[in-house]
Amino acid sequence: MIKTAMPAACRNTADTKPLHFDLARRGGALLRHAVLIFFSLIVLFPFLWMFFAAFKPEEDVFLPGFHLLPSRWVFTNFADAWNAAPFSYFFRNSFVCAAIVVGSQLITCSLAAYGFAKMNFRGRKLLFTILLAAMMVPGEASIIPNFLLAKNLHLLDTFLGLAMPSLTSVFGIFLMRQSFMSIPDDLLNAARIDGCGELGAFWHVGLPCARSSLATLCIFGFLGSWNEYMWPMIVTNKNRMRTLQIGLKYMISPDLGPQWPMIMAASAMILLPVLLLFVCLQKYFIDGMVHTGIK
Amino acid sequence: MKKNLMKSVLASALLISMLAGCGAENSGSESTAGTVTSQPESTAAVQKADKIEFWSTKEDCFSEDTEEFLKQTGITVEATFMGGYDEMVNKVMAGIAANDLPDIAQLGQRHGISQMYDSGSLLAAEDVMPAEIMEDILPGFWKRFTYQGKKVILPFQNSMPVLYYNRTAFEEKDMPVPTTLDEVISVASKMTEGDHFGFSTNKDTPWYALALLYNSGVHVVDEQREADIAGEAAEKVFAAYQQMACADQSLPANQHATAQEDFTNGNVMMLMSSCASYAKIQQLIADRFELGVATFPRVETMDIPMGGNGLGFFKTTPEKQQAAVEFASFMLEPERVAKNTLEYGYIPVRNAAVETETYQEYLKDPNRKTVHDQLSSLGGRGVNPADSLIWESVSQLIDAAEADPGLDIGAELSRMQESVDAYLQEYAGK
Numbered sequence: 258m259i260k261t262a263m264p265a266a267c268r269n270t271a272d273t274k275p276l277h278f279d280l281a282r283r284g285g286a287l288l289r290h291a292v293l294i295f296f297s298l299i300v301l302f303p304f305l306w307m308f309f310a311a312f313k314p315e316e317d318v319f320l321p322g323f324h325l326l327p328s329r330w331v332f333t334n335f336a337d338a339w340n341a342a343p344f345s346y347f348f349r350n351s352f353v354c355a356a357i358v359v360g361s362q363l364i365t366c367s368l369a370a371y372g373f374a375k376m377n378f379r380g381r382k383l384l385f386t387i388l389l390a391a392m393m394v395p396g397e398a399s400i401i402p403n404f405l406l407a408k409n410l411h412l413l414d415t416f417l418g419l420a421m422p423s424l425t426s427v428f429g430i431f432l433m434r435q436s437f438m439s440i441p442d443d444l445l446n447a448a449r450i451d452g453c454g455e456l457g458a459f460w461h462v463g464l465p466c467a468r469s470s471l472a473t474l475c476i477f478g479f480l481g482s483w484n485e486y487m488w489p490m491i492v493t494n495k496n497r498m499r500t501l502q503i504g505l506k507y508m509i510s511p512d513l514g515p516q517w518p519m520i521m522a523a524s525a526m527i528l529l530p531v532l533l534l535f536v537c538l539q540k541y542f543i544d545g546m547v548h549t550g551i552k
Numbered sequence: 553m554k555k556n557l558m559k560s561v562l563a564s565a566l567l568i569s570m571l572a573g574c575g576a577e578n579s580g581s582e583s584t585a586g587t588v589t590s591q592p593e594s595t596a597a598v599q600k601a602d603k604i605e606f607w608s609t610k611e612d613c614f615s616e617d618t619e620e621f622l623k624q625t626g627i628t629v630e631a632t633f634m635g636g637y638d639e640m641v642n643k644v645m646a647g648i649a650a651n652d653l654p655d656i657a658q659l660g661q662r663h664g665i666s667q668m669y670d671s672g673s674l675l676a677a678e679d680v681m682p683a684e685i686m687e688d689i690l691p692g693f694w695k696r697f698t699y700q701g702k703k704v705i706l707p708f709q710n711s712m713p714v715l716y717y718n719r720t721a722f723e724e725k726d727m728p729v730p731t732t733l734d735e736v737i738s739v740a741s742k743m744t745e746g747d748h749f750g751f752s753t754n755k756d757t758p759w760y761a762l763a764l765l766y767n768s769g770v771h772v773v774d775e776q777r778e779a780d781i782a783g784e785a786a787e788k789v790f791a792a793y794q795q796m797a798c799a800d801q802s803l804p805a806n807q808h809a810t811a812q813e814d815f816t817n818g819n820v821m822m823l824m825s826s827c828a829s830y831a832k833i834q835q836l837i838a839d840r841f842e843l844g845v846a847t848f849p850r851v852e853t854m855d856i857p858m859g860g861n862g863l864g865f866f867k868t869t870p871e872k873q874q875a876a877v878e879f880a881s882f883m884l885e886p887e888r889v890a891k892n893t894l895e896y897g898y899i900p901v902r903n904a905a906v907e908t909e910t911y912q913e914y915l916k917d918p919n920r921k922t923v924h925d926q927l928s929s930l931g932g933r934g935v936n937p938a939d940s941l942i943w944e945s946v947s948q949l950i951d952a953a954e955a956d957p958g959l960d961i962g963a964e965l966s967r968m969q970e971s972v973d974a975y976l977q978e979y980a981g982k
Contacts, residue, residue, distance in 0.1 A: 315835070315836060316816065316835070316836050316837070316838050318813070319810060319813035319814070319817055320817060321747065321817055321818075321819055341611065342611070342633075400646075401646060401649055404646050404649070404650060405649060405650055408650040408652065413652070487642075490634075490635060490639060490642070490643065491642065491643065491646050494632055494652075495632065496632060496633070503635070506633075506635045506636070506639070507611040507633060508611070509636065510610070510611065510636075511609055511636040511637050511660065511861075512709070512711060512826055512828040512829065512859070512860060512896070512898075513828065513829055513832045513896065514754075514755075514812055514829065514832065
């Protein structure tokens with residue numbers, strides 16, 4: 258078979274790229290991936306350590322030297338951790354409390370933020386400044402006043418009592434306000450021209466444009482509620498109303514110290530819903546950044 | 553659109569109000585254990601109390617014991633785990649503010665007892681417990697739990713600091729077991745080799761430092777409720793930490809959080825820790841080396857502080873108070889106390905418990921015998937309002953001394969003394 262050279266005009270331009278350029282491009286991608294994988298492993302390592310420690314016998318958890326894998330696998334740590342405290346109640350309570358907090362913050366923070374961002378009224382800036390100043394007050398300073406309030410409202414040992422201090426969030430208002438401020442007024446005006454009132458513009462235009470911030474608020478609200486320890490400890494006296502972080506405390510004796518494998522096993526179980534939430538909401542972060550509505 | 557929005561808002565409000573109502577445990581009749589209340593509670597108050605509320609720092613809340621108590625007396629003990637000693641103090645303080653306290657609680661000896669008693673919510677144990685039990689409590693326990701001349705807390709699960717050591721390593725090096733602070737410093741230096749450190753203390757570092765201060769004759773807070781910390785004797789104690797961590801490198805600086813694990817892994821040769829950890833430490837060591845227990849190092853004298861917790865009685869109805877006393881007496885039955893000691897390593901609080909066969913069997917272990925012999929040195933100082941401040945200040949000074957070889961310990965102690973004095977004066981003025 259006689260091979261003839263193709264005319265220059267017909268050659269695929271990709272085939273004409275110099276070899277060194279292609280190697281440099283691939284080498285660069287390889288290096289980027291290598292760096293990303295390296296730092297990912299650094300971030301992942303504590304979780305890996307936690308996971309494998311959950312399967313170790315207690316005397317092997319802090320062995321000198323590097324021993325990531327268990328010398329012998331102890332699968333009963335998870336069962337022991339589950340039985341050490343009423344975790345079925347704790348999971349239920351943490352989920353319910355987190356749902357209340359997230360739901361409430363989505364409503365209150367988005368409404369307040371829309372007002373601060375898109376509505377003009379006297380004293381708006383001053384009011385927002387006062388709101389921001391409230392962020393300076395540490396949570397611990399308000400625990401006792403909140404407790405007295407919960408007690409007087411008969412909210413001790415209730416889900417609403419657990420969620421009460423977090424029903425709204427100044428940080429959430431700030432976050433949503435920033436998001437609403439980035440929405441062009443033209444979009445809202447277009448909605449008003451189409452017959453929407455202010456709430457309608459908020460519902461049909463504002464909220465869809467702020468999906469990524471809403472997803473972020475969800476995550477922060479969920480995490481804040483899920484990780485809360487001091488407030489649930491103060492506001493509950495009954496085991497049936499306690500939450501997960503208090504459950505971890507069952508494995509730390511004040512005189513005998515922590516039972517590390519059980520703590521790691523319980524921590525692994527507690528971490529799973531958080532990971533699931535991130536996986537579910539991750540796409541909304543990207544989605545919100547990509548789409549705009551101006552035509 | 554408007555209708556849909558209204559529906560959503562109403563549904564949310566309904567959901568929140570439903571959730572507020574559900575899941576409430578006895579929300580209509582919350583615990584009023586801290587007060588004598590009016591109807592309908594007063595109607596129930598004239599009947600024999602069949603239920604008491606107990607806040608515990610033990611994870612299982614003594615479930616076996618409370619079940620047996622129920623079988624014997626018909627009294628239900630509603631026991632709730634409240635976390636560690638610090639969490640318990642927070643809970644009780646919140647409870648005092650809200651007038652919502654249990655009938656009886658396990659209170660750590662570290663801090664908060666003075667404030668609880670001064671609030672009027674805590675009863676003195678000597679006013680409620682039978683004399684027969686009070687007189688049987690070993691005298692050394694009352695030093696800590698006496699406040700304003702009254703025995704306020706009933707000793708329960710108590711411990712002393714001791715010196716654990718790696719007997720195998722000591723025998724290999726033909727090293728004598730230290731009995732004084734100077735000997736500890738010297739031996740720690742000799743036992744330090746490569747990655748192995750000679751000495752450390754468990755994570756409740758202030759407790760051991762306070763023990764060394766008391767052994768040095770330092771009062772910390774004297775009888776007149778004035779700070780008495782600064783001075784040569786106290787400087788020597790903190791200088792020891794500084795020397796071992798910085799100069800000799802025989803103490804892993806500020807690594808107390810995992811000191812117990814480092815010791816049981818054979819990385820640390822001597823560990824100051826609680827005698828209550830004896831069983832746990834044995835379990836963690838497994839067969840790596842042989843465990844030895846030595847008495848706490850002497851300085852000028854032996855004046856060992858007590859650790860652990862006691863039972864506190866809060867103001868409640870007479871019937872519940874009687875039931876709480878009955879429960880406390882049950883928990884302090886000699887055999888039960890001896891069993892507690894055997895299972896963990898707590899020291900027996902009653903003479904009658906020492907005389908039981910269970911405890912005598914326990915003493916056949918030479919390590920446990922050493923702890924028992926140290927009982928004669930049990931002392932320390934009574935609770936005082938500045939306990940929390942002292943604990944924090946000592947902890948910070950140890951951290952600083954271990955990190956900074958040039959730290960002026962005398963100046964730091966003077967500052968500590970001034971702050972404790974200022975606090976006590978302010979507290980007295982309230």
